[in-house]
Amino acid sequence: MKITLKINNQVYTTHIDADESLLDTLRKLGFKSVKKGCDTGTCGVCTVLKNGKPVLSCQILAARAEGHDITTVEGLGEKADEIVDAIVSEGADQCGYCGPSLVVTTYAMKQELKDPTIEKINQYLSGNLCRCSGYEGQLRGIKKYMGVK
């Protein structure tokens, strides 16, 4: 079937299978920042923003994404720089496979959390698994970005 998607403020018309996930469609369209990790909606590496809110693109049918604003890290452009700097300055990026999804989720968190604390940050990001870093370094960086001491 043919659908029209708005991704990073650009319109894409593409053919998909009816049961195709948004994750597969995004990767086919060249948005390789969106990773496949677990097939069960558990690991978080496929996270993108749907109307500014983080969602798991493996759990959304591409067809259901029509009419919504989809944002990947490619679409954040310079808005991602501060988050990226915060993480790499702690060396907390490691293998990087969970990185782009962590960046978009952190970006959404900054918009959403009015009164951030360490507990709220860890809760907000708990669906973004990382097997390398032990999370401590990511927290050190993200705390700075969120203005939490």
Place this chain on the structure above:
Amino acid sequence: MEFQEVKHSIPKVDGPGLLKGKSAYTDDITTDTALIIKLLRSPHPFARISSIDISKALKVDGIEGIITHKDVPRIPITRAGQGYPEPSPKDKFILDEYVRYVGDEVAIIAGINEKTVQDAMKLIEVEYEILDPVLDFEKAEGNTTVIHPEKEIYSMFPIGLDAKNNIACSYLNTMIYGDVDKAIAESDVKIEHRYYSQAQQHTSLEPHTSSAYIDVQERLNIISSTQNPYHTRRIIGEALQMPLRNIRVVKPRIGGGFGSKQQIHNDLFCALVTLKTGKPSKCFYTRKEVFENTFTRHQMRFDIRMAADKQGNINAIDMQLLSNTGAYGEHALTTFMVAGSKSLPLYNKVKALRFEGKVVYTNTCPAGAFRGYGAIQANFALESAVAELAEKLKMDPVELRLKNCIKEGETSPVFKVMGEGGEGIAQIMESCKLDYCIKRGQKLIGWNKKFPSQKISSTKIRSVGTAIAMQGSGIPLLDMGAAVLKLNDDGFFNLLVGATDLGTGSDTILSQIAAEAIGVPVDRIVITSSDTDTTPYDVGAYASSTTFVSGNAVRKAGLEMREKLITEASRVLAVESGEDVTFKNCIFTSKTSDKSITLKELSAGLYYQYGAEMKQLISSGSNTSPKSPPPFMAAYVEIELDTETGKIDVINYVGVVDCGTPINPNLARIQAEGGILQGIGMTLFENVIYSKDGRLLTNNLMQYKIPSRQDVKKITVEFAESYDPAGPYGAKSVGEIGIDTPPAAIANAIFNATGIRMRSLPFTPEKVLMELYKK
């Protein structure tokens, strides 16, 4: 010691690019039009394929090839990538008429897309003769079921392979020092206990991925998420009887490995399909396949006897080990040996020592390399036993460790007797700050105030526990790494290394080492790694080798490049000897004549202006070492145990690490923190569980839980000031040491909270609660 480039926390060279989502991993950079490969897998833990009919499946539109055991060379191989001759038994065929665990490969199916391949898979008709499986590793030896009845399997040198008794290898009557039985009999205080450590799944977030294509020179190219491209090339060549010159293996970025990518997984399937069809192919494992069909950590059982005199001098340790390698024997002998060689030297003052045991086959997922590699299992047993001995001696366990642990300038008989797969090499500890680490950690956790425990409410107890650990830095005189440096015309350098960055940051720290050695800022180094055509040899990323083994190779190449640059600069500056010329801030200056030239000017001259003196400057270094200086760590954990639910919360985990000079302190710290959390996961909940009929129950991330951000309150890592003279700028390894201590430290904390001794991992709430009820 003052350094310009190393011992500085620069960001990872690939960090920003990866975080911004640049195409970098195997699936990202290989063609979307490649044939998709899926595997038909066995539903039975042990069976013989009596017939297989692919005719209907072949008729599916878009299917380009189906390969069964009848179509592949019958050459026994091992998928372990670790050496040549290979210490693992050659007990695997690409495809075989026997399937030895649920998920063992039956057929390789390639087609134009995933749906086509799935459709065809359903049409393959297989008849199995179902055989009795062996699922319990304690019943494997001498079982009536023989898992490897085939005649062809062999080992490249004696490893005690005894396939008809389901023994992949054994290690007996070798690691014997003194008379253990006598030393124990004559001691005042003794303990004897059995400990179990479970299988664990690596769960690197990038599933195992491989892709193949034929290039214009008609050579087979493999792009793979591998930790060791050179071993991969050698194994593919052996399995397919191809000259290695016709194979190229490239490792792009990898999404984590932890040892899981130290074996070949889907590379051979891609190679076969591409050779058969001439078309590019790709195999991207599902998470279920990663769980069911890659590898796990070796499940182990330890029987330990330990004895001391009344003053707490440990006299004797006897460690008997049974290890489960699953259906195939990858890394069977070497993980087994590391269990002894990376634990027993911690207590080097013993009068007698014995370490022996066997590794058995079972009809379960094969075990393979996993960060810690035997050491974490043994650390659990040994460091639990030391705490049990301290309890019996009525001694503070910290004091017992300080009294008995290895110190700088000392050695252990274990180093000479035990290597990996064979004899080892004697080692003196030229750097060992373990005693500092123990004392510093004791202070950081507040041991004297908190030991053993305090009740904080009617249902909650807080307690502390401790353990110490060691690892190695590469395998002495077996691991070799090499580096090439090439000067470019703008005064920057290409650093070519075979070393494999699997997310560890080795590309970054090797660049820092090169910059330090040449004497230029690190931004003058552009690194390319892990391509068997264009980068020099390196064993790959395992055995905590990269910083020490590959790092020293890079340092040698850097020093040689510096020498060559100064020779050229001296000539251009028309001064007699290189000693007259200094090289600082990318400027060569003659001390006597005050003339100078910049690196940029010199390099432009060498390539464009110096007429007959124009030349390419290239340097190289390769390194192997008889030394493998161990990093050390002292760990202290504070837990909160809920006596109503059995749940354990980690309040703070303190690790004080001696890894020599941390080349990049941030990256070293993350290695230690990440290792600690992976170890805590194994301790508290990660468990590989099979059904009674041999199916893996924990085959997705909902059943198999890895730690999230909310599972551990705090991890505190500090480094001891330490410098190992054998390491590049004093560095030792740091990749594995972090993972080793959590099982024992937390077991010891549970004991300190409740008096209950947990001797079987993991410590899930239900297990803790059951023990509390029994009490």
